[in-house]
Amino acid sequence: MQTKLTPWITLLLTWLPGPATAHFQTLIPSLDIVSQTSEHQVTLDLAFTHPMQQGPVMAMGKPLQFGVIGPSGPEDLKAELKQVEREGQPVYQANYRFTRPGDYLFYIEPAPYWEPSEGVMIKHYTKVVVGAFAGKTGWDKLVGFPVEIDPLVRPYGLWTGNLFQGVVKRSGKPVPFAEIEVEWLNDGTIIPPSDPYITQVIKADANGTFSYALPRSGWWGFAALLERAETVTNPLGESVPLEQGALIWVYARDMTAERR
Ligand SMILES: [Cu+2]
Structure with missing residues (x-):
């Protein structure tokens, strides 16, 4: 009996995302920098x-907020969201066309997600900045989310190996020693050698500031996870804790002579 069960248990353990692996809300533009010579439109995904493991994909409810803060001010983009399927689950896409120079801070407040294995409702407030036509200003604006990462480094135009730094904030105030999970959006070229390499873990200092040197080109997600003392109602009608995540995505590029 045991010999028959073991392969099944092994299969289940490797297949099911355990608490050791992290959920990440992605908000990935097709371009991190828009120039006169590039396309002037991006698709946001x-x-x-679970970015480093390339899945599985969890069902997304209709986002509560989706928009951009650009040189012309805030713009509600909820109407631009298109629901598409990936691995049979609902995910979203949106197109955005750039007309003016400046930094464009895209943000999403997703619908809360019920995670039975952790007994929490998860809501990842997520943002990404696209630089358009060498605008250079606006990247350090805050969306004003309840929890948010305030970047100390311009979050685009980064080389591989650059040190990314930010401050974890809750209600606008730094969160000392906040824990931050870091994952790379795996394009299939890396097989993590063991679980700790799937999600790297760092902590902010006493001022809520964290640092991470980007070791490889591609998209990097930073997720500061802050559990709230108050509870929310899950889909089963039970009172459960709400995990609020403050996420930011940044792109690192290898320092080569290659033109974009
Ligand atoms: Cu998951």
Whole structure:
């Protein structure tokens, strides 16, 4: 009996995302920098997934907020969201066309997600900045989310190896020693050698400031996870804790002579 069960248990353990692996809300633009010579439109990809493991994809409810803060001020983009399917689960996409120079801070407040294995409702407030036509200003604006990462480094135009730094904030105030999970959006070229390499873990200092040197080109997600003392109602009608995540995505590029 035991010999028959073991392969099944092994399969289940490797297949089911355990608490050791992290959920990340993605908000990935097709370009991190828009220039006169690049396309002037991006497609933004919004999924709730495990980036380093390339899945699985979890079902996303209709986002509560989706928009951009650009040189012309805030713009509600909820109407631009298109629901598409990935691995049979609902995810979202949106197109955005740039007309003016400046930094464009895209943000999403997703619908809360019920995670039975952790007994929490999860809501990842997520943002990403696209630099358009060498605008250079606006990247350090805050969305004003209840929990948010305030970047101390311009979050685009980064080389591989650059040190990314930010301050974890709750209600606008730094969160000392906040824990931050870091994952790379795996394009299939890396097989993590063991679980700790799937999600790297760092802590902010006494001022809520964290630092991370980007070791490889591609998209990097930073998720500061802050559990709230108050509870929310899950889909089963039970009172459960709400995990609020403050996420930011940044792109690192290898320092080569290659033109974009
Ligand atoms: Cu998951």
